Amino acid sequence: MITIKEVAHHAGVSMSTVSYVLSGKRTISEETKRRVEQSIVTLGYHPNAGARALASNRSRVVGLVVPLHSDQNMPIIMRFVSSIVARARDHDYDVLLLTKEAGPGEAHRVIARSMADAIVVMDVESADPRVPELRAVDAPVVLLGMPDDHEGLSCVDLDFATAGRQMAGHLAERGHRSIALIGSPPSVYERGTSYAARLLAGFQGETAKRGLLATVHSCAPGFDAVSECLDDVLHPDRRTTGLVVHNEAVLGPLLLELRRRSLDVPGDLSVITLCPDDVAANLPVPLTSIAVPAQELGAIAVEMVMARLGRELAPEVRLLQPLLTDRGSTAAR
Amino acid sequence: MITIKEVAHHAGVSMSTVSYVLSGKRTISEETKRRVEQSIVTLGYHPNAGARALASNRSRVVGLVVPLHSDQNMPIIMRFVSSIVARARDHDYDVLLLTKEAGPGEAHRVIARSMADAIVVMDVESADPRVPELRAVDAPVVLLGMPDDHEGLSCVDLDFATAGRQMAGHLAERGHRSIALIGSPPSVYERGTSYAARLLAGFQGETAKRGLLATVHSCAPGFDAVSECLDDVLHPDRRTTGLVVHNEAVLGPLLLELRRRSLDVPGDLSVITLCPDDVAANLPVPLTSIAVPAQELGAIAVEMVMARLGRELAPEVRLLQPLLTDRGSTAAR
DNA sequence: GAATTGAATCGAAGCGCTTCGAACGAGGTT
DNA sequence: AACCTCGTTCGAAGCGCTTCGATTCAATTC
Numbered sequence: 181m182i183t184i185k186e187v188a189h190h191a192g193v194s195m196s197t198v199s200y201v202l203s204g205k206r207t208i209s210e211e212t213k214r215r216v217e218q219s220i221v222t223l224g225y226h227p228n229a230g231a232r233a234l235a236s237n238r239s240r241v242v243g244l245v246v247p248l249h250s251d252q253n254m255p256i257i258m259r260f261v262s263s264i265v266a267r268a269r270d271h272d273y274d275v276l277l278l279t280k281e282a283g284p285g286e287a288h289r290v291i292a293r294s295m296a297d298a299i300v301v302m303d304v305e306s307a308d309p310r311v312p313e314l315r316a317v318d319a320p321v322v323l324l325g326m327p328d329d330h331e332g333l334s335c336v337d338l339d340f341a342t343a344g345r346q347m348a349g350h351l352a353e354r355g356h357r358s359i360a361l362i363g364s365p366p367s368v369y370e371r372g373t374s375y376a377a378r379l380l381a382g383f384q385g386e387t388a389k390r391g392l393l394a395t396v397h398s399c400a401p402g403f404d405a406v407s408e409c410l411d412d413v414l415h416p417d418r419r420t421t422g423l424v425v426h427n428e429a430v431l432g433p434l435l436l437e438l439r440r441r442s443l444d445v446p447g448d449l450s451v452i453t454l455c456p457d458d459v460a461a462n463l464p465v466p467l468t469s470i471a472v473p474a475q476e477l478g479a480i481a482v483e484m485v486m487a488r489l490g491r492e493l494a495p496e497v498r499l500l501q502p503l504l505t506d507r508g509s510t511a512a513r
Numbered sequence: 514m515i516t517i518k519e520v521a522h523h524a525g526v527s528m529s530t531v532s533y534v535l536s537g538k539r540t541i542s543e544e545t546k547r548r549v550e551q552s553i554v555t556l557g558y559h560p561n562a563g564a565r566a567l568a569s570n571r572s573r574v575v576g577l578v579v580p581l582h583s584d585q586n587m588p589i590i591m592r593f594v595s596s597i598v599a600r601a602r603d604h605d606y607d608v609l610l611l612t613k614e615a616g617p618g619e620a621h622r623v624i625a626r627s628m629a630d631a632i633v634v635m636d637v638e639s640a641d642p643r644v645p646e647l648r649a650v651d652a653p654v655v656l657l658g659m660p661d662d663h664e665g666l667s668c669v670d671l672d673f674a675t676a677g678r679q680m681a682g683h684l685a686e687r688g689h690r691s692i693a694l695i696g697s698p699p700s701v702y703e704r705g706t707s708y709a710a711r712l713l714a715g716f717q718g719e720t721a722k723r724g725l726l727a728t729v730h731s732c733a734p735g736f737d738a739v740s741e742c743l744d745d746v747l748h749p750d751r752r753t754t755g756l757v758v759h760n761e762a763v764l765g766p767l768l769l770e771l772r773r774r775s776l777d778v779p780g781d782l783s784v785i786t787l788c789p790d791d792v793a794a795n796l797p798v799p800l801t802s803i804a805v806p807a808q809e810l811g812a813i814a815v816e817m818v819m820a821r822l823g824r825e826l827a828p829e830v831r832l833l834q835p836l837l838t839d840r841g842s843t844a845a846r
Numbered sequence: 847g848a849a850t851t852g853a854a855t856c857g858a859a860g861c862g863c864t865t866c867g868a869a870c871g872a873g874g875t876t
Numbered sequence: 877a878a879c880c881t882c883g884t885t886c887g888a889a890g891c892g893c894t895t896c897g898a899t900t901c902a903a904t905t906c
């Protein structure tokens with residue numbers, strides 16, 4: 181293993197000079213810098229992370245708590261992870277993979293052991309049991325998702341309430357008077373998943389305000405469940421003409437089932453959804469949708485965490501405003 | 514921060530004694546051990562990972578290279594990740610998240626910097642460009658997937674050739690004489706995805722051996738592509754009675770299209786597939802299938818990597834034997 | 847020309863841990 | 877009584893890096 185000492189010797193300078201070339205924390209003459217960098221390349225030097233962490237009291241690692249068993253939304257979770265890793269690397273940070281399933285102690289463990297300098301937590305729920313423990317973690321913590329009680333914690337999320345309002349409004353403006361929200365399986369609501377509840381609240385607020393007839397349906401994944409749910413949604417009494425779908429896993433089967441029933445989108449039924457843009461665009465019928473800006477949310481989370489690494493910074497909640505893309509799956513009536 | 518020194522002082526022993534209590538590398542009297550453990554709890558001591566890594570030359574971290582952009586199969590990728598993290602934690606190892614997209618240098622980087630002790634690589638392809646670089650990494654490396662040239666590297670994978678044979682055999686034994694393999698889109702084969710090619714080889718070997726009439730079809734996702742593909746598969750000349758599907762994305766649309774054509778499974782057509790068990794079970798028609806044992810594959814990968822951490826061990830290829838679950842979607846004729 | 851300044855570099859003291867040889871008794875052997 | 881053994885424990889030397897004065901030397905100032 182090549183050490184900084186060997187580099188120093190090879191370049192004819194002291195260890196500290198090499199260190200300062202690497203960190204840029206003191207001015208080094210161009211000439212010396214060049215020689216040192218040359219030696220580093222020639223010898224193939226790689227700084228030892230453990231030694232660095234020990235001496236500097238910084239690991240250059242962020243811990244990321246990922247829900248690995250989450251029954252659905254895997255693709256979108258991956259998008260978050262992917263953007264978080266990429267942004268972290270931009271800051272020359274690596275990502276330590278922690279799982280939600282391993283329990284709440286994990287964040288504390290990696291911080292206490294100085295394995296990571298900060299924590300990003302995904303998939304935070306309304307009444308997330310992890311919140312108290314996270315509040316006690318002695319390092320910057322940023323949550324993706326917004327628990328009801330987020331005092332003292334920094335959060336980033338999409339403004340789901342506004343999204344719910346927007347989607348209901350979009351249909352209302354096109355003359356729909358009876359619309360339905362197809363949401364996640366009951367388990368998701370029971371678990372108190374914050375985003376589901378907030379979207380629901382926004383949806384119901386808007387439909388009430390506009391005096392629409394609105395129904396809400398939980399839907400499990402799988403063809404049978406979808407078919408059953410549709411039976412319910414399309415009950416003739418209600419003459420439902422618009423669907424707001426907040427359940428990515430169900431989109432494919434739902435469109436299949438509509439086709440099977442010879443219901444045209446948007447001729448017979450208008451459909452609007454909230455899901456990643458490429459999912460909405462690549463369905464059998466492209467859907468008008470609000471995107472979950474996973475990329476941006478992840479990037480913001482990393483920025484927030486990085487900003488809090490050096491200095492003490494007040495906790496902050498950032499709600500991204502939804503953006504609606506019209507793909508022609510909603511019609512006027 | 515509580516250090517081992519403070520623990521030692523509190524327990525009235527030397528630092529080294531505390532260290533040995535923690536590592537178990539030397540015998541310590543019951544009495545002393547008890548006192549030290551008590552002090553650790555009382556003071557809330559957590560060993561500093563950097564210091565430990567520096568002194569012991571071991572990071573207790575494994576690097577995991579994950580394909581984060583892979584457009585499909587996210588759920589199954591998560592299954593792998595999840596089992597790998599869990600098994601690694603069983604060995605008191607943490608997982609550093611590296612992305613396939615960040616390029617091949619990543620594995621080398623984290624090893625050279627002693628950020629990780631070993632590497633697990635997911636989603637390895639036939640002619641994976643990463644293979645040469647991985648071979649040069651100075652640490653245990655285990656691949657999930659089997660490149661054509663895997664000399665000097667350890668690999669774990671499902672035995673796709675046998676799976677192809679089994680599925681063809683399963684239909685043959687039920688009296689089918691003309692069967693079709695519906696595979697992935699051409700792009701997958703062109704990319705040289707190792708598993709697709711191996712399954713194909715097994716399938717063709719078995720059908721040849723048994724003297725069956727066998728055709729092979731690439732199929733893109735989407736309704737139209739599936740319908741077109743089916744036109745081809747069901748060409749009257751061949752009187753195809755059995756389908757082997759190796760393309761998870763196509764399963765739903767395929768079954769739907771068969772239904773639309775009033776073809777009963779398994780009455781008119783027997784279908785067998787390779788996909789995760791819960792996918793096979795939750796389709797409109799539950800399908801007899803071979804599962805991808807992600808859990809086991811991940812666990813084996815971790816075991817292999819751990820086994821290679823202490824001692825020098827020869828590279829090894831482990832192919833898990835496929836397990837077929839009958840869900841009644843194939844009939845005798 | 848002595849004093850001051852400032853840029854560039856050096857030296858050494860840690861950071862918190864592991865590990866190896868040495869030390870120390872107590873008990874058993876000759 | 878001198879000598880081993882063996883089970884426990886201690887001391888100290890690093891592991892490779894960062895960082896904080898201290899130092900050097902040339903340029904500038906009075």
